Amino acid sequence: MAVYTDVAADELADFLKAYDIGELLSYKGIAEGVENSNYLLHTTAGSFFLTLYEKRVAVDDLPFFLGLMGHLATHGIVCPQPVKARNGEALGCLAGRPAAIIDFLEGVWPRKPNVTHCAAVGAALAKLHLAGRDFPMRRANALSVSSWRPLFEQATPCIDTVQHGLHDFLKAELDHLERHWPQNLPAGVIHADLFPDNVLFLGDRLSGLIDFYFACNDFFAYDVAICLNAWCFEPDHSFNVTKARALLGAYNRERALSEAEQAALPLLARGAALRFLLTRLVDFLNVPAGALVKPKDPLEYVRKLRFQQSVGNIREYGVAASGLVA
Amino acid sequence: MAVYTDVAADELADFLKAYDIGELLSYKGIAEGVENSNYLLHTTAGSFFLTLYEKRVAVDDLPFFLGLMGHLATHGIVCPQPVKARNGEALGCLAGRPAAIIDFLEGVWPRKPNVTHCAAVGAALAKLHLAGRDFPMRRANALSVSSWRPLFEQATPCIDTVQHGLHDFLKAELDHLERHWPQNLPAGVIHADLFPDNVLFLGDRLSGLIDFYFACNDFFAYDVAICLNAWCFEPDHSFNVTKARALLGAYNRERALSEAEQAALPLLARGAALRFLLTRLVDFLNVPAGALVKPKDPLEYVRKLRFQQSVGNIREYGVAASGLVA
Numbered sequence: 001m002a003v004y005t006d007v008a009a010d011e012l013a014d015f016l017k018a019y020d021i022g023e024l025l026s027y028k029g030i031a032e033g034v035e036n037s038n039y040l041l042h043t044t045a046g047s048f049f050l051t052l053y054e055k056r057v058a059v060d061d062l063p064f065f066l067g068l069m070g071h072l073a074t075h076g077i078v079c080p081q082p083v084k085a086r087n088g089e090a091l092g093c094l095a096g097r098p099a100a101i102i103d104f105l106e107g108v109w110p111r112k113p114n115v116t117h118c119a120a121v122g123a124a125l126a127k128l129h130l131a132g133r134d135f136p137m138r139r140a141n142a143l144s145v146s147s148w149r150p151l152f153e154q155a156t157p158c159i160d161t162v163q164h165g166l167h168d169f170l171k172a173e174l175d176h177l178e179r180h181w182p183q184n185l186p187a188g189v190i191h192a193d194l195f196p197d198n199v200l201f202l203g204d205r206l207s208g209l210i211d212f213y214f215a216c217n218d219f220f221a222y223d224v225a226i227c228l229n230a231w232c233f234e235p236d237h238s239f240n241v242t243k244a245r246a247l248l249g250a251y252n253r254e255r256a257l258s259e260a261e262q263a264a265l266p267l268l269a270r271g272a273a274l275r276f277l278l279t280r281l282v283d284f285l286n287v288p289a290g291a292l293v294k295p296k297d298p299l300e301y302v303r304k305l306r307f308q309q310s311v312g313n314i315r316e317y318g319v320a321a322s323g324l325v326a
Numbered sequence: 327m328a329v330y331t332d333v334a335a336d337e338l339a340d341f342l343k344a345y346d347i348g349e350l351l352s353y354k355g356i357a358e359g360v361e362n363s364n365y366l367l368h369t370t371a372g373s374f375f376l377t378l379y380e381k382r383v384a385v386d387d388l389p390f391f392l393g394l395m396g397h398l399a400t401h402g403i404v405c406p407q408p409v410k411a412r413n414g415e416a417l418g419c420l421a422g423r424p425a426a427i428i429d430f431l432e433g434v435w436p437r438k439p440n441v442t443h444c445a446a447v448g449a450a451l452a453k454l455h456l457a458g459r460d461f462p463m464r465r466a467n468a469l470s471v472s473s474w475r476p477l478f479e480q481a482t483p484c485i486d487t488v489q490h491g492l493h494d495f496l497k498a499e500l501d502h503l504e505r506h507w508p509q510n511l512p513a514g515v516i517h518a519d520l521f522p523d524n525v526l527f528l529g530d531r532l533s534g535l536i537d538f539y540f541a542c543n544d545f546f547a548y549d550v551a552i553c554l555n556a557w558c559f560e561p562d563h564s565f566n567v568t569k570a571r572a573l574l575g576a577y578n579r580e581r582a583l584s585e586a587e588q589a590a591l592p593l594l595a596r597g598a599a600l601r602f603l604l605t606r607l608v609d610f611l612n613v614p615a616g617a618l619v620k621p622k623d624p625l626e627y628v629r630k631l632r633f634q635q636s637v638g639n640i641r642e643y644g645v646a647a648s649g650l651v652a
Contacts, residue, residue: 006437008437008438009434009435009436009437009527010437010438012434024434025432025433025528026430026431026432026433026434026526027434028354028356028357028358028366029356029357029358030354030355030356030357031354031355031356031357032354032355040354040366042373042432047368104352105352106351106352106368107351107352108335108338108350108352108353109335110335111332111334111335111336112334112336200352201335202351
């Protein structure tokens with residue numbers, strides 16, 4: 001939770017003159033998102049989201065993210081649509097930062113996801129993969145397998161202070177994943193961060209997908225694996241096969257997972273666990289002493305990784321593989 | 327900026343069932359207010375503010391604050407009105423905290439107050455003082471002159487690490503103010519924290535006063551003195567007599583300052599400067615190393631205090647005393 005950049009009212013009012021979204025009524029810094037400064041705007045035309053992109057987001061990537069949101073929103077995916085200024089540009093500059101206005105989506109993210117939520121996410125993820133197929137821009141996944149060793153090496157001196165033996169455990173896993181990572185699975189645009197706080201619901205109805213700032217081109221099934229880890233574990237770290245079955249089944253009904261994807265899923269889920277484990281570990285080790293922002297617990301993902309290492313076959317997620325084959 | 331308590335969607339939806347404010351559409355933690363957790367709610371009935379009162383606010387004081395807002399809102403002051411639950415109570419309990427829903431006021435606070443803003447604040451402050459006269463509850467000012475020595479003593483061991491010689495400077499000022507603090511000025515309900523971030527504007531029109539969580543019974547002119555310090559200094563620490571004239575003149579047109587109040591104003595402004603200096607100093611010295619929340623600069627108020635010490639007479643604020651006498 002952070003608002004890094006304060007915006008003066010007159011500065012914002014000037015900025016908004018380039019848009020057709022009415023007169024500014026109020027704006028409030030939002031305590032969510034760790035990468036950027038976010039404001040909820042009320043104008044005479046409605047509610048909007050204003051994002052100021054801070055250092056951690058590469059400016060060069062913004063046209064991909066904003067273009068993708070625009071593309072998906074016009075291809076049946078409920079996601080925030082960038083609002084273009086009258087000059088046709090979605091990306092402007094405010095308070096010295098790249099800045100964009102996007103639609104504000106109503107909805108709340110589920111703190112305790114249930115089976116219905118998991119099914120809705122599975123279906124939405126598949127639709128997102130299908131809708132992204134004819135999006136013309138490309139962005140490599142900056143956090144895919146080749147990025148993991150540099151993250152591991154960055155954390156290496158301090159890893160065992162987090163948990164004794166963790167360094168060797170991660171090194172062995174990294175060696176294994178680098179050797180066995182698949183090469184030729186179906187790929188396209190993936191969300192790459194579809195955690196519960198990025199999926200909005202009104203009641204049990206999914207009302208929107210948000211936060212596309214990790215979106216990239218990678219294996220579709222890797223995105224599914226990220227969701228398995230993010231949605232199907234209980235607070236006590238147990239894996240809920242009913243949720244996994246709901247998520248995978250709903251995904252498969254919209255976009256059938258190939259046999260190769262199904263076979264690769266346990267390995268991809270290990271990779272997905274390692275990816276979030278490593279970035280959380282690096283963040284955890286770099287938090288200043290006494291900081292008020294609580295870093296996410298890297299050990300949560302150690303437990304998830306150990307579970308995924310134990311999975312030999314997609315059937316252990318609670319699904320009959322044959323039921324998933326189209 | 328802080329949201330100390332996360333609220334789950336289902337927990338919030340349950341809480342809202344006690345109110346007639348429609349169905350929850352979204353809620354966002356707001357990055358402002360250092361005392362409490364604040365959320366902006368959208369419901370099918372409109373926008374509302376949800377506050378969860380954290381430890382620093384005394385639960386016993388909440389009926390005064392909420393009652394005052396309700397009283398003022400029905401006496402011509404534009405301020406948030408507490409929304410009562412169907413059982414008639416404005417104060418509920420959510421996520422283990424005392425919690426209240428209040429109207430959301432549109433408007434933006436002026437980062438760079440101009441003369442028009444200062445005049446509007448002066449008039450609004452006087453109207454607030456008049457509107458509070460028949461409010462039946464009382465709350466002593468917990469941060470008036472008798473509280474300053476304990477704050478000073480709490481900071482004493484470290485004061486000179488902030489600025490060399492500051493300890494003796496503050497001690498002499500405290501001695502002086504304790505000896506000369508007035509006894510019998512006109513008193514009533516004051517806001518006690520009417521800084522620019524607590525006054526909302528739409529254009530140059532004042533659209534609301536917010537944050538009544540320091541409101542109390544004290545001298546009206548002390549509230550005026552707080553505003554002189556908060557609104558009439560420039561970023562380069564110079565005192566802008568045009569702004570002071572606008573603020574005092576507009577106040578005086580709504581509620582005439584007595585001769586005794588006018589005579590006391592420079593001393594009250596020294597006290598108001600010392601009060602914010604001391605609380606900022608204590609906060610500054612208690613921030614954990616490396617914390618991401620930037621404490622407010624106590625030295626800003628050292629400069630303001632030195633200016634106020636130099637003022638011998640209300641005329642030095644840019645007004646002819648005779649012009650203020652009713």
